[in-house]
Structure formats: structure tokens, C-alpha cells
Amino acid sequence: MMDVAQHAGVSGQTVSRVSNGHSNVDPATRQRVIDSMRALGYRPNSAARALRLGxxxxxxxxxxxxxxxxxxxxxxxxxxxxxxxxxxxxxxxxxxxxxxxxxxxxxxxxxxxxxxxxxxxxxxxxxxxxxxxxxxxxxxxxxxxxxxxxxxxxxxQADGARQATEHLLGLGHRQVWHIAGPESSFAAVRRAESWRRTLREHGIEPPAALHGDWSTESGYRHGRTLGRREDVTAIFAANDQMALGLMRALHELGRDVPGDISVVGFDDLEEAHSFWPPLTTIRQDxxxxxxxxxxxxxxxxxxxxxxxxxxxxxxxxxxxxxxxxxxxxxx
Amino acid sequence: MMDVAQHAGVSGQTVSRVSNGHSNVDPATRQRVIDSMRALGYRPNSAARALRLGxxxxxxxxxxxxxxxxxxxxxxxxxxxxxxxxxxxxxxxxxxxxxxxxxxxxxxxxxxxxxxxxxxxxxxxxxxxxxxxxxxxxxxxxxxxxxxxxxxxxxxQADGARQATEHLLGLGHRQVWHIAGPESSFAAVRRAESWRRTLREHGIEPPAALHGDWSTESGYRHGRTLGRREDVTAIFAANDQMALGLMRALHELGRDVPGDISVVGFDDLEEAHSFWPPLTTIRQDxxxxxxxxxxxxxxxxxxxxxxxxxxxxxxxxxxxxxxxxxxxxxx
DNA sequence: CAGCACCATGTTGACGTGAACATCGGCTCG
DNA sequence: CGAGCCGATGTTCACGTCAACATGGTGCTG
CATH class of the missing domain: 3.40.50.2300 (Response regulator)
Structure with a gap:
């Protein structure tokens, strides 16, 4: 900074004022300082600034x-x-x-x-x-x-899970299964709780949630299980990735989505609209x-x-x- | 720092030495300083440190x-x-x-x-x-x-594109189409160039590349076009997302993957192994x-x-x- | 026991900045 | 025309840290 000051023929304080855009600097002086900063490749030292300003x-x-x-x-x-x-x-x-x-x-x-x-x-x-x-x-x-x-x-989270569940119920499904996230996840727990509560509010006793770990793989694993059960017609997965794995398992088992089984995800991944079929899901902002x-x-x-x-x-x-x-x- | 020094009855320099793990400090003194740091909730000021050390x-x-x-x-x-x-x-x-x-x-x-x-x-x-x-x-x-x-x-990138192209040629495909990334992307350009070169090395004149923008949507769009052409049997997409959109378009058009058309992606997304069908792709490290x-x-x-x-x-x-x-x- | 090396610790100063205060000159207004 | 004011600029100092040097004490060696 002092180099710039000398080069421009002003004091360090004036350089400081220019570099912080303070008002009381003569336009000519300001320009001279700016030129000097350019010429000397001056960059304010942020450590010093942080030290000074806290x-x-x-x-x-x-x-x-x-x-x-x-x-x-x-x-x-x-x-x-x-x-x-x-x-x-x-x-x-x-x-x-x-x-x-x-x-x-x-x-x-x-x-x-x-x-x-x-x-x-x-x-x-x-x-x-x-x-x-x-x-x-x-x-x-x-x-x-x-x-x-x-x-x-x-x-x-709770409202999202409620919307997902009620959407499926509104389509006439008598029961909604749930592939939840890991129990260590607060978000996963809230989604699962809300799903459970929503079913109960509609007079339906929820089945046990299946716990995955957010990965497509875990969705696939649970899909292999759920897909074999004829009574399963609607599944709410706690995220889109598990929904993707789930749908893959259902495809393999020859169950049609959504013809045989409806699937809802959660997140609205960029890719979700290009899944096969395009995924109904809950968008987070x-x-x-x-x-x-x-x-x-x-x-x-x-x-x-x-x-x-x-x-x-x-x-x-x-x-x-x-x-x-x-x-x-x-x- | 001075507060800690006073509290421990030493000089600031000794506190500095303790906080930087320097050697020459008496164990007893070191402990006293550490206790004082705890007691006073001392945190070294990184701005000052950065200023001093540059x-x-x-x-x-x-x-x-x-x-x-x-x-x-x-x-x-x-x-x-x-x-x-x-x-x-x-x-x-x-x-x-x-x-x-x-x-x-x-x-x-x-x-x-x-x-x-x-x-x-x-x-x-x-x-x-x-x-x-x-x-x-x-x-x-x-x-x-x-x-x-x-x-x-x-x-x-070039070797990845070569592997993808040669994999498809090795499966007996006579031609490999390419959905490229945007021309502004260096990676996309190199993948496209390598695909072109590989085809030529095998005595095949490459068709024009179709340019997408990495999005599933753009893959879908080009998929709608390519999927209608009976002569297309192998497509190399410059990333997995476009491959996903592409496969969705092919599904919609009733073309079987890989029965009618083989698809290779690039990236190896976490989800790629759960696409339908699981995607052959190039993994980047x-x-x-x-x-x-x-x-x-x-x-x-x-x-x-x-x-x-x-x-x-x-x-x-x-x-x-x-x-x-x-x-x-x-x- | 003198001399010296070495270790633990203290003292000083400088890193680059910007706030607070000081100074100086010109302009306004009564 | 002089008092006062304001705007532009300069001077001083402290922010917290650590390297370099200074000090003083201990113990070892010959």
C-alpha cells in the first residue's frame, strides 16, 4: 500500500480510502491512485484488513x-x-x-x-x-x-411426505408402502413419521417402513421384496435415488409402473423427469x-x-x- | 493472547509457542498455558497469523x-x-x-x-x-x-471416448452415433474428436455429431430423432444424463435397449447402475x-x-x- | 572451579490496514 | 473583510501474531 501511496504521491490513508470507495477523495487524486494501483499490481491484503476490521x-x-x-x-x-x-x-x-x-x-x-x-x-x-x-x-x-x-x-419434510401419501391415496390406493432413509437421518425420520401419521388420519394402519440408506442400491433391494407382493400397489420412496432403484427392481420383476404399482419419490432430481417412467416426486426448494x-x-x-x-x-x-x-x- | 499469557503468568511468546506446538517449552508450563487457553476460551486469530506468516x-x-x-x-x-x-x-x-x-x-x-x-x-x-x-x-x-x-x-477424455466407441464396434456395430456436449466445453470437444478419430481408424466415416447441453432433456430430444432411424444401432452419449434422456426417448419409441440399440454413457453417475437398463459407461476417477x-x-x-x-x-x-x-x- | 553450551523464557518489532484525529486551504456568509 | 466551516489529505496508532534476538539459569567438561 505504501508503494502505491508513494507512486501516486499521496499518503497511505488516501490509498485506503480509494480502495474502500470512500467518498471524500478528489476525483483527480482518486484516478491517480487507481492508476498507480494498476501500475504496481496492488492487491489489498485481506489478512491485514480482516485483522483491522475483525x-x-x-x-x-x-x-x-x-x-x-x-x-x-x-x-x-x-x-x-x-x-x-x-x-x-x-x-x-x-x-x-x-x-x-x-x-x-x-x-x-x-x-x-x-x-x-x-x-x-x-x-x-x-x-x-x-x-x-x-x-x-x-x-x-x-x-x-x-x-x-x-x-x-x-x-x-412432513408436509412433503403428507402430499406424497395423500396423492397416492387420492388415486384410490388402499395402502401406501414406504422405503425410508436411514434412521440416523432426521429428515428421513420426519418423512417416515409423517407418512405414518397421514395413513392413520385416513384410517389406515401403516405397514412397517423399509429402511434404505438413500442409495439406488438399497431402493433396488427393497424393490425386489415389495415387487413380489401382489397386494403392493403404491410405494413412497424417501428420495428419488431409492425410487430409481425401486423402479429398476419392479421392471425386472415385470411389474408395470404405474400400471401395477405407483411410485413417488422425494427431492426432484434434475434427472427425475427423465426416469422411466418420469417420476412423480416432491420438490424441495x-x-x-x-x-x-x-x-x-x-x-x-x-x-x-x-x-x-x-x-x-x-x-x-x-x-x-x-x-x-x-x-x-x-x- | 495476552490475556492467556497473563492468566498463565508467562509471556505472549510462550503462548504462541504452545499454540504452534513448538518444542522448547517446559511440560509444566505448557500445561499451565493450555489450561489458561481453555479457561479463557482462547482461539488464535487467524487473520493476525496470516498477516504475520503471509x-x-x-x-x-x-x-x-x-x-x-x-x-x-x-x-x-x-x-x-x-x-x-x-x-x-x-x-x-x-x-x-x-x-x-x-x-x-x-x-x-x-x-x-x-x-x-x-x-x-x-x-x-x-x-x-x-x-x-x-x-x-x-x-x-x-x-x-x-x-x-x-x-x-x-x-x-480421449481415451474414454475411444474405449466407448471401440466397445460398440467390438460388439459388431457398423456405425456409432454420438450425442456430444456443448461445443463450448473442452471436455465435450475432446470426447467428440476422439470418437470421430476412432471411427476413422476403423475405416468408418463418422456421421455428424448431435450437440446437446449435458441435460437429460437434450439427450431426450436427440433420442427422439435418432430413435426413429432404423439404421441406428449404437449411440455413445457424452455424459450419463444425456444417455438417460436418450434411453427414455428410445423407450417411448418402442426401441429396445440394448436389443435394438446399444447405449454408452460417460461419467458413471452413482445412479447409472440403476438406470433401466443399467448403463454401460466410462468411469472417471x-x-x-x-x-x-x-x-x-x-x-x-x-x-x-x-x-x-x-x-x-x-x-x-x-x-x-x-x-x-x-x-x-x-x- | 572456570568456561561454555544449551534450554526455557522474555522482549522487541513488523506484517498491512483503516479508524480517529490533525492539518491546511479555500469558500461562504454576515 | 474576517470568522467559521467544510472538504481533501496527512499522521498516528493498534489490531494479534510470531520470528529474531536477548537474558538468565543449569549442568557438563576439562
């Missing part, structure tokens, strides 16, 4: 894996939204649920240059991790369980989740005095060709 | 979109590998190819606290962007075009790409004196059920 203009995102569609889309939305506010996003991966890993993330976290963090995290792991979150660091949780301890942005998460987090960062709140982002049923009215039942 | 332990990743499978997997690998070396990863999204966006990325980049950047970027855009890359910042390119200007980690990119970048960061080089990561044909021998041709 702010980093960076937020951290803690997540287990990038390999799921939902996490990726959420991250994408967060990054986009953060960039709009001129914040950078730093990724803090946590590989596994071991205590080692969590404290590893902690040591990185505690040293990281962050103004706040967004956590996309299965609930049960948060219990271990929360002890180690640096105090005073603003936090927003996405799709996770918590008391009033944090601000949470939450997709309306990841962009909105990311948007709200950043909005709330930055509010906390700037004002220090934000109440914790819970934001619910709605889901929407997308009807395609994998669902059809139930065949008339034998009287 | 290093941030952070690398940037510039990319257009997180919404493609390949980018996501590559990013995942980069983050994992960086974490292993105790580096953080900051995302620098560039939305569109407009000059506005590129200079926006530049202003963020030039102010960002980075030791180096990895660019996952279509080639033609790099031309505009390269002018604005801060000089002296170590750079590694992934899957992009360049002279010797940068170090590049590159998936062996994203983990290796991420690993090599980080390795090379950190080498540059640490030694300043690294030659630019080009690393080629191999691809592999995964044979599933979407390809079958050609029917015996009429004599």
Missing part, C-alpha cells in the same frame, strides 16, 4: 458429504447467495461420525477465519459436536433437529433454503442480537407418469 | 456450477484432500460467461485470502479470465485447455483428479519453483446391460 467476509459450511443431491444443491444456493452479499464460503468437511473427526473439524473450525457457520448435519451427530462449537460464533442449522439453541432453516440460511446468518453476524427462529420452507408435489389411479379393487 | 492455509476453487455431477465429485475430492493437508477450501463461483461475471470473480479473487487456486472451467472462458488472474498466485487447471502456462490435471490437483498446487505454494506439467488421469469402461452385440446384419 471481520473476514467469509462463512463456513460444515457438512458430512457433498455426494448427495440435496447437500450439493443447498451448497450451491448458499454459495450463490453469499457471493451476492460479497461473502466467501469455506467448506469444512467432516468425514465420519467418529469423535476424532468431529474434533478434527473443531480444530479447523476454531482456527478458521469465519464470521459464522452453516451446518448441514444429521441431528444425532450434532449432539456430539455442539460442545465444541466455538462460543460466540453465529450458527444457522439446515434441516436439523434442535431446541431453541440455534436458528434453523428447515424444509417442510433448495434455493430458498440457501437464501434463508444466508439471510439469517448475516443478520446474526451484523447485529449480534438476533433471536433464534425456525424457518420452514415448503415443498411441492410434482406429478409425472410414475403414478396412476389404482385398478378397481375386487368387490 | 500464508492463509486456504485455497480457492473457481467453478461455473456445482450442478454437474463431475464438478461436484471433483470438488468433494479436492476438499477432502485439502483437509488432509490442513488447508481450507473457499468456493469462488462464476455464474455466467459474461465479462461482468468474470471481473466480479476477479475482484473477489484479488481480495480473497488464498494461497492458490484450482480452476474448473471451460476453456474458452479462461481466455478472457486469464488476463485477470493475479500474478504470482499458484494455479492448477482441471480439465481445461492451455499451453504450458499452467499446470493441468486432466482426465483422459474424480478422486484422483482432486488428489493430483491439490498435490501439485501445494507443491507450487510451498516451493515457488515448480515446473508446469500435465497430469493425465485414466478412465475406465464399465460394462453393464445397455450394450449388446449387434444383430446379424442382412448379408
Amino acid at each position: 471481520r473476514f467476509r467469509t462463512i463456513g459450511v460444515i457438512m458430512f458429504t457433498l455426494r448427495t443431491f440435496g447437500n450439493m444443491r443447498t451448497l450451491d444456493a448458499i454459495v450463490t447467495e453469499a457471493a451476492r452479499a460479497d461473502y466467501s464460503v469455506t467448506l469444512l468437511p467432516v468425514r465420519a461420525a467418529t469423535m476424532d473427526q468431529v474434533s478434527g473439524a473443531y480444530s479447523r473450525l476454531s482456527e478458521a477465519a469465519l464470521d459464522g457457520v452453516i451446518i448441514i448435519f444429521e441431528a444425532d451427530l450434532l449432539d456430539e459436536a455442539k460442545f465444541t462449537l466455538p462460543p460466540g460464533l453465529p450458527v444457522v442449522l439446515i434441516d436439523s433437529d434442535t431446541g431453541d439453541e440455534y436458528t434453523v432453516v428447515d424444509t417442510d 433448495f434455493d430458498e433454503v440457501g437464501h434463508q440460511a444466508i439471510r439469517k446468518l448475516l443478520a446474526k453476524v451484523h447485529s449480534e442480537q438476533e433471536e433464534n427462529e425456525k424457518i420452514i420452507v415448503p415443498t411441492r408435489l410434482i406429478i409425472r407418469e410414475s403414478t396412476a389411479p389404482a385398478k378397481a379393487a375386487a368387490p | 500464508r492463509f492455509r486456504t485455497i480457492g476453487v473457481i467453478m461455473f456450477t456445482l450442478r454437474t455431477f463431475g464438478n461436484m465429485r471433483t470438488l468433494d475430492a479436492i476438499v477432502t484432500e485439502a483437509a488432509r493437508a490442513d488447508y481450507s477450501v473457499t468456493l469462488l463461483p462464476v455464474r455466467a460467461a459474461t465479462m461482468d461475471q468474470v471481473s466480479g470473480a476477479y475482484s473477489r479473487l484479488s481480495e480473497a485470502a488464498l494461497d492458490g487456486v484450482i480452476i474448473i472451467f471451460e476453456a474458452d472462458l479462461l481466455d478472457e479470465a486469464k488476463f485477470t488472474l493475479p500474478p504470482g498466485l499458484p494455479v492448477v487447471l482441471i480439465d481445461s485447455d492451455t499451453g504450458d502456462e499452467y499446470t493441468v490435471v486432466d482426465t483422459d 474424480f478422486d484422483e483428479v482432486g488428489h493430483q490437483a491439490i498435490r501439485k498446487l501445494l507443491a507450487k505454494v510451498h516451493s515457488e519453483q515448480e515446473e508446469n506439467e500435465k497430469i493425465i488421469v485414466p478412465t475406465r469402461l464399465i460394462i453393464r446391460e445397455s450394450t449388446a452385440p449387434a444383430k446379424a446384419a442382412a448379408p
Whole structure:
């Protein structure tokens, strides 16, 4: 900075003012400084700036894996939204649920240059991790369980599962089976609970849920089982990938979708409309989740005095060709 | 830091030594300092540290979109590998190819606290962007075009396309059609070129490639066209998503895969093995790409004196059920 | 026992920036 | 025409850390 100042024949402070776009600088001087910055290839040192200001203009995102569609889309939305506010996003991966890993993330976290963090995290792991979150660091949780301890942005999983189930019931199906996600997933548990509740509200006793692990493979496995049962006519899978595996199993078993069995997924993958048949599913609004998460987090960062709140982002049923009215039942 | 020093009755320097794990500290003193750090909730200030050391332990990743499978997997690998070396990863999204966006990325980049950047970027855009890359910042390119200007980690697109094409020819198909990616994509162009070259090497004059935009939708569109042609028996799609859309179109047209038409994709999506039918495709080793990119970048960061080089990561044909021998041709 | 090496710890200063305050000159207004 | 004000610019200092050097004490060697 001093080099630029000398080159332009001004003081360092004036350079600082130009580089921060402050008002009280003579246009001629400003131009001279800008030219000098160009000439000398000056880049402000963000470490010094952060040190001086106590702010980093960076937020951290803690997540287990990038390999799921939902996490990726959420991250994408967060990054986009953060960039709009001129914040950078730093990724803090946590590989596994071991205590080692969590404290590893902690040591990185505690040293990281962050103004706040967004956590996309299965609930049960948060219990271990929360002890180690640096105090005073603003936090927003996405799709996770918590008391009033944090601000949470939450997709309306329950309503999505209800819509899926009622869609199938509305088509005349007498029972809806469910391929759930892993029991360790908060989202999966809520989808399963809502499915169960919705059936009961319609006077139907739900069968046992089959638990998968979100993978197509697990959907396929359960599909091999369900597909052999003549009484199964409607299946709600807790995500699109399991629905895909499920449909593959049904194809192999010669069961027609939707002729024999209707299938609903959850997520609305980019590809879902090109599955065979195109998949009826529940669309999540990841962009909105990311948007709200950043909005709330930055509010906390700037004002220090934000109440914790819970934001619910709605889901929407997308009807395609994998669902059809139930065949008339034998009287 | 001074608070901790006072609390432990030592000097700031000793606290610094403890916090950096330096050797020459009496175990008793070290313990006292650690206790004080705990008691006071001390966290080292990374801005000050970065200012002092001139290093941030952070690398940037510039990319257009997180919404493609390949980018996501590559990013995942980069983050994992960086974490292993105790580096953080900051995302620098560039939305569109407009000059506005590129200079926006530049202003963020030039102010960002980075030791180096990895660019996952279509080639033609790099031309505009390269002018604005801060000089002296170590750079590694992934899957992009360049002279010797940068170090590049590159998936062996050409060999993958060759394997796909030869696999189909080996099954007895007389011609292989190709649904290519957008012409603006370097990877797409190389796959298309290699497909063309491979056919010529086998004495076959390639038909015109059909250009999609990587989306299932574009695969579907071209599938509607190709599927109507009786002479088409083998199609190589430049990614799995287009292959998926293609197969949906073929199903709709009543063409059997692989009975009537064999299909090969590229990428090996997590879901590809559950497509209907399970997709024969080319697997890319994203983990290796991420690993090599980080390795090379950190080498540059640490030694300043690294030659630019080009690393080629191999691809592999995964044979599933979407390809079958050609029917015996009429004599 | 003198001399010296070595270890634990303390002191000083500089990294680059921007807020707060200081200064200086010109312009307005009574 | 002088007082006061305002805008442009300069000066000083502190942010938290760590490298380099300084200090003082302990123990070993010849």
C-alpha cells in the first residue's frame, strides 16, 4: 500500500480510502491512485484488513458429504447467495461420525477465519459436536433437529411426505408402502413419521417402513421384496435415488409402473423427469433454503442480537407418469 | 493472547509457542498455558497469523456450477484432500460467461485470502479470465485447455471416448452415433474428436455429431430423432444424463435397449447402475483428479519453483446391460 | 572451579490496514 | 473583510501474531 501511496504521491490513508470507495477523495487524486494501483499490481491484503476490521467476509459450511443431491444443491444456493452479499464460503468437511473427526473439524473450525457457520448435519451427530462449537460464533442449522439453541432453516419434510401419501391415496390406493432413509437421518425420520401419521388420519394402519440408506442400491433391494407382493400397489420412496432403484427392481420383476404399482419419490432430481417412467416426486426448494440460511446468518453476524427462529420452507408435489389411479379393487 | 499469557503468568511468546506446538517449552508450563487457553476460551486469530506468516492455509476453487455431477465429485475430492493437508477450501463461483461475471470473480479473487487456486472451467472462458488472474498466485487447471502456462490435471477424455466407441464396434456395430456436449466445453470437444478419430481408424466415416447441453432433456430430444432411424444401432452419449434422456426417448419409441440399440454413457453417475437398463459407461476417477490437483498446487505454494506439467488421469469402461452385440446384419 | 553450551523464557518489532484525529486551504456568509 | 466551516489529505496508532534476538539459569567438561 505504501508503494502505491508513494507512486501516486499521496499518503497511505488516501490509498485506503480509494480502495474502500470512500467518498471524500478528489476525483483527480482518486484516478491517480487507481492508476498507480494498476501500475504496481496492488492487491489489498485481506489478512491485514480482516485483522483491522475483525471481520473476514467469509462463512463456513460444515457438512458430512457433498455426494448427495440435496447437500450439493443447498451448497450451491448458499454459495450463490453469499457471493451476492460479497461473502466467501469455506467448506469444512467432516468425514465420519467418529469423535476424532468431529474434533478434527473443531480444530479447523476454531482456527478458521469465519464470521459464522452453516451446518448441514444429521441431528444425532450434532449432539456430539455442539460442545465444541466455538462460543460466540453465529450458527444457522439446515434441516436439523434442535431446541431453541440455534436458528434453523428447515424444509417442510412432513408436509412433503403428507402430499406424497395423500396423492397416492387420492388415486384410490388402499395402502401406501414406504422405503425410508436411514434412521440416523432426521429428515428421513420426519418423512417416515409423517407418512405414518397421514395413513392413520385416513384410517389406515401403516405397514412397517423399509429402511434404505438413500442409495439406488438399497431402493433396488427393497424393490425386489415389495415387487413380489401382489397386494403392493403404491410405494413412497424417501428420495428419488431409492425410487430409481425401486423402479429398476419392479421392471425386472415385470411389474408395470404405474400400471401395477405407483411410485413417488422425494427431492426432484434434475434427472427425475427423465426416469422411466418420469417420476412423480416432491420438490424441495433448495434455493430458498440457501437464501434463508444466508439471510439469517448475516443478520446474526451484523447485529449480534438476533433471536433464534425456525424457518420452514415448503415443498411441492410434482406429478409425472410414475403414478396412476389404482385398478378397481375386487368387490 | 495476552490475556492467556497473563492468566498463565508467562509471556505472549510462550503462548504462541504452545499454540504452534513448538518444542522448547517446559511440560509444566505448557500445561499451565493450555489450561489458561481453555479457561479463557482462547482461539488464535487467524487473520493476525496470516498477516504475520503471509500464508492463509486456504485455497480457492473457481467453478461455473456445482450442478454437474463431475464438478461436484471433483470438488468433494479436492476438499477432502485439502483437509488432509490442513488447508481450507473457499468456493469462488462464476455464474455466467459474461465479462461482468468474470471481473466480479476477479475482484473477489484479488481480495480473497488464498494461497492458490484450482480452476474448473471451460476453456474458452479462461481466455478472457486469464488476463485477470493475479500474478504470482499458484494455479492448477482441471480439465481445461492451455499451453504450458499452467499446470493441468486432466482426465483422459480421449481415451474414454475411444474405449466407448471401440466397445460398440467390438460388439459388431457398423456405425456409432454420438450425442456430444456443448461445443463450448473442452471436455465435450475432446470426447467428440476422439470418437470421430476412432471411427476413422476403423475405416468408418463418422456421421455428424448431435450437440446437446449435458441435460437429460437434450439427450431426450436427440433420442427422439435418432430413435426413429432404423439404421441406428449404437449411440455413445457424452455424459450419463444425456444417455438417460436418450434411453427414455428410445423407450417411448418402442426401441429396445440394448436389443435394438446399444447405449454408452460417460461419467458413471452413482445412479447409472440403476438406470433401466443399467448403463454401460466410462468411469472417471474424480478422486484422483482432486488428489493430483491439490498435490501439485501445494507443491507450487510451498516451493515457488515448480515446473508446469500435465497430469493425465485414466478412465475406465464399465460394462453393464445397455450394450449388446449387434444383430446379424442382412448379408 | 572456570568456561561454555544449551534450554526455557522474555522482549522487541513488523506484517498491512483503516479508524480517529490533525492539518491546511479555500469558500461562504454576515 | 474576517470568522467559521467544510472538504481533501496527512499522521498516528493498534489490531494479534510470531520470528529474531536477548537474558538468565543449569549442568557438563576439562
